[in-house]
Amino acid sequence: MDQLMKLASQRSNFFTEILNSIDDAIYITDKNGVTLWVNHISEIMTQVPREKLIGRNVRDLEREKVFSPSVTRLAAEANSNISTVQEVRDGRKYIATGHLVKDENGEVMAIVAHCRDITEAVKTSSRLRDTEELLEKYSQELRKLKIPIHTSNSVTKKELILHPSTEELIGKIANVDTTALITGETGTGKSATAERIHLLSNRHKAPFMQINCASMPEQLLESELFGYKKGAFTGANTAGKHGLIQAAEGGTLFLDEIGELPPHLQAKLLHFLQTKTYLPIGGREYIKANVRIIAATNRDLEKMSEEGAFRSDLYYRLHILSINLPPLRKRKEVINDLASYFLETYNQNYRVNKRMNPSVLDIFQSYHWPGNIRELENLMERLVILCDTTIDEKDLPQKMMENKLLPDYMKAAEQSDSMPELLESIERSMILDALRKEKSTRKAADKLGVTQSLLMRRVKKYGIDVHEESAI
Template structure:
């Protein structure tokens, strides 16, 4: 059978036209015998202009370049190459030489691999990005961790606090820092030390609540050799001695044992102290800063804190507002901590706009400490680079759902909704602070304005 006879059967050609791959047939001299519909489309040339022509002519007309048929006939072997069509699509083209009884037949098979190449290109691009990303992470980890910025804010409350801190840093007197748990009282103490003329001397932080009562005196003032059973045979310098020339920060001052308060008073008044077992007092060149989240005045009235010690500590009082009182500082605190913990853990996370909205309106009962812990948790546990509401703890997600109730209820006008919200805010503030004067200060209103609304809404101090 001659090769040309194969294509005299209509049914045979119909079967070949069903195939989506291109099929190009030529005889042993390179003359085109027949092409299927797919090959016609790939070559962008009608069958009538292909059949009967030699592949060298078609190659000269740039219809195919190179001609795989020509390469097969020259090499007498199977040839595979990659070619592009007019439309920019890519094909893997394989030519086969078939030896029939009377003559040779060359079959060229073309398969569209455009999508596969694109996927491969994307894979290579992804791998390149991963390599770059890994390199950036390694560079970040190799860089020294910058110091954590602790004293952050931009609102009026923070500016007022910063002004007071700067003034306090310039005088060598005792300071009492008060505020809720987690507001950053230690950061305020450190800032005062850094701005003072003692900044190049030690800053010794003592948590009075963390030292056992039986060891408090010896830890604070030190002890002489052999002062008590189990003591270091060489004696020990106390924390006061370690702070010489610098600042001694007494955190949680309310926890100092009542029987040791007179000795602390001596240190405050005379800048002298007596190590355990010694008979001669020692002088201390230190600046003392104390901090507490408790009401020392109330403790004084109850007899659990000495009156003379209270007044000696409270020479320059500094109140650190909670995050509820300085909401404008929440965003810079979030961003600063996100940058720090990204660097610390080698991540490149960022907050979605929805998360920022939720966190700006969250109550932050744990203040800055809660904020810092949350940001680190999100950097470590979020699965994607963008931190979304689904990454937030259930507690905050629930709070966000509750906050969403501040929208118009069914059959409620805007004025009615505003009054409902106003009543809720004033009621909660009055319940918390107990007096109209303090509530007015917190709300930024006049006292008479608060009193009018309390009367209007029938609010009582214990109303939830």
């Protein structure tokens, strides 16, 4: 220190030369914010000569937008050192810190503002963020292409199972990291959908674990989910056990049939969703976990929550993002493609070359498929194994043949949930039949006893491909 003071005494502008050599702005004011001295970089920063700054109060300069906000003013008002991002007239941004210089009594003598240009860093950060978002988008598209046709739990093809709008929704849900709920009847592809969300997400390299909440008793289900500590209960593993939450660390845990979860575990799951921590059976300390939860159910959770059968707070927590998978009977257009796909798949699996009579597909179209895609898949496997070279009507289950003999309106009634749906189904069937039998929409309209314009409005309503149906 003595050597430093000696140098200062030998050169009157010693300290000002030091401050001017710094690449950051140094701005010194008295305790009231009146400018006492600024270094050369401060002049460049404010685009104002030093002589026009000295003697000016920072509050006046702030009102004139020379810099905004004034870190000196903020430090004076807070009576403490303050850091903030400061912007000057040309739009450049600085990280600014106001330092209070106090005397031996703790009284403020002066305020020194130190400012560093971060404009390029902000631009680089912004470009980096944009690039990362673009890379993530491209990565998801590449993952879509790389996801194998066969998923781990079912032989399904996503293009056939998922409606384009559903596939788009899956992509959006995969991009975020919050809880998701998949609803739909049994066999509509909920497990495959959950796994697809995981594979398209940034968690795709981590585990995808799943459990059916209806498949085991409450005590066993709790230990499977949350694990247990040594000696937690009679018969427990002496070393304790990790649960599925811990096994899915960094990845996704899929809870199928979430509507069957017992009340006690509903509360425990809600706690995990809210805090990302859980307590193993017999444990005394909560464990933190980085796991995304995707749930699925074939039940009406909203109605269950209203009736007190399911916690409403858990329902709303699960229902942040939701996908509803329609039943197969409402997606007749994919039945033939799915049947052909499963036929080809099991022909390859069992190294055979079975064929299918087109009349079988007609029966498939009129059947209501209570078991949905899973029922169709299982049926095709059974037919490939048991049938001769060609799969004929005689090889189909009796219930399908009985359904074939029903009048059309009764078939429609079986497949409809309400009277409006029944009437629409009958109307659609009549239009399809007329279009198949007639060579033009005009003749089809005459056969139905309606105008051609009315027929075309109904064709548009039901999404019927006129050219395709007329060519049959």
